[in-house]
Amino acid sequence: MDLVNSFLNFVVPPASLLMLAFSWPTLSFINVCEWIYDTYFREIDMDNKVAVITGASSGIGEQIAYEYAKRGANLVLVARRDTRLRGIAENARRLGSRNVLIMAADVVKEDDCRRFITEAINFYGRVDHLVNTASLGHTFFFEEATDPSVFPILLDINFWGNIYPTYVALPYLRQTKGRIVVNASVENWLPLPRMSLYAAAKAALINFYETLRFEVKDNVGITIATHGWIGTEMARGRFMVEEGAEMQWKEEREVHVTGGPVEEFAKLIVDGACRGNAYVKYPSWYDVFFVFRVFAPNILYWTLQMLSTNHVVRRTSYIGTGRPLYLEGSPPRKFLTAGPSTQVPVQQQLKME
Structure with a gap:
């Protein structure tokens, strides 16, 4: 068996590249035909249907709500900040939604997820699309972290914050032949x-939904949206940690940032979901790196290492690093520390969607 595997290791990669080179024109033609068909002939009418959107209080989630509103969908907007949701709900109504429910809930708690899905069913009688956009990123080097209590918080929001709403909504999505929309990122493989x-x-998250796709088959559609750099509130650093065990996030400041417009990505997601696309990618040219990841991982590693060495400066967010986090909002000014250190105001940088 070892001899067979050694032979296949030597033969399969170059043979696969050769096959890919010859099949590329045909695959490109098929992709163009699929794009034309999906764009002009295949689209789900969302008028008066129901879309539940988590993480809807800002960024990608907010813009996705507006895109569904333009299509006449009824909405259930879910986030921790219900004050933000009120204004977004009014905007959605002006854009075309007949009914908009707002729910303050924590997506990492199963009971909260069951509550807002139950409210959606009681009010509308159905759920057609579940859009999971709640996400939380970070910009600290792992070795800098001195408070590992933030680790499960990051993993809970980015993983369980998608799984629990999906688990609760899945039976109702089966009834309507509905769709789950997942907000992911190229960092899942890059x-x-x-x-x-x-x-x-x-x-x-990606591996979970790819597996779930096989389990639900054609009864429930799944659209996985992956993006590169997006100019969201979170990328602009508008969030900071509030005091309390829940470590909620609230608006802090507006910082100029370059990146793909959130509105464009949100429109691509909703268009793709309504056309029944399995994947939405923004921008799509990131895919070329995946070829290197599979066939030449060393080249990809060396390239990223070189870019990181030249351009990455250790100017990080201070979540979990034992450094003080400046809290703003009500006098007197407060500090939240993750460990012993001098209380000097430090603004954090967060990457959230």
Whole structure:
């Protein structure tokens, strides 16, 4: 068996690349035909149907709510910040939603998820799309972390914050032949520094939904949306930690950032979900790195290492590093520390969707 595997290790990779080179024109033609068909002939009418959107209080989730509203969908907007949801609900009504429910809930708690799905069923009688956009990123080097209590918080929001709503909504989605929409990231397979826990959670998320796709078959559709750099509230650093065990996030500041527009990505997600697409990618040119990941991982590693060495500066967020986090909002000013250190105000940088 070892001899067979050694032979296949030597033969299969170059043979696969050769086959891919010859089949690429045909595959490209098929992709173009599918794009034309999906764009002009295949689209689910969301008028008066129901979309439940988690993480709807800002960023991608907010813009996705507006895109569904333009299609006449009834909405259930879920987030921790219900004050933000009220204004978003009004905007959604102006854009075309007949009815909008807002629910303050924590997606990492099964009881909360069961509550907002039950409310949706009681009010609308159905759920057609479940859109999971709640996400939380970080920008610290793993070795800098001195308070590991933040690790499960990051993993809970990015993984269980998708799984629990899916678990509760799945029976109702089967009834309507509905669809689950997942907000993921290229970091699930493209290794980037300062995002180790975020990338691990996204990788687990992708593998879960790819497996679930086989289990539900054609009864429930699944759209996995992956993105590169997106100029969201979280990427702009508008969030900081509030005092309390829950470590909730709230608006802090507006910082100029470059990145793909959130509105464009949100529109792509909703268009793809309504067309029944299995994947939505923004931008799609990131896929070329996946070829290197499979066939030439050393080249990808060396390239990323070189770029990281030249451009990555250890200017990190201080969640879990034992450094003080500056809390703003009500006088007097407060500090939240993850470990012993001098109380000096430090603004954190977060990457959230």
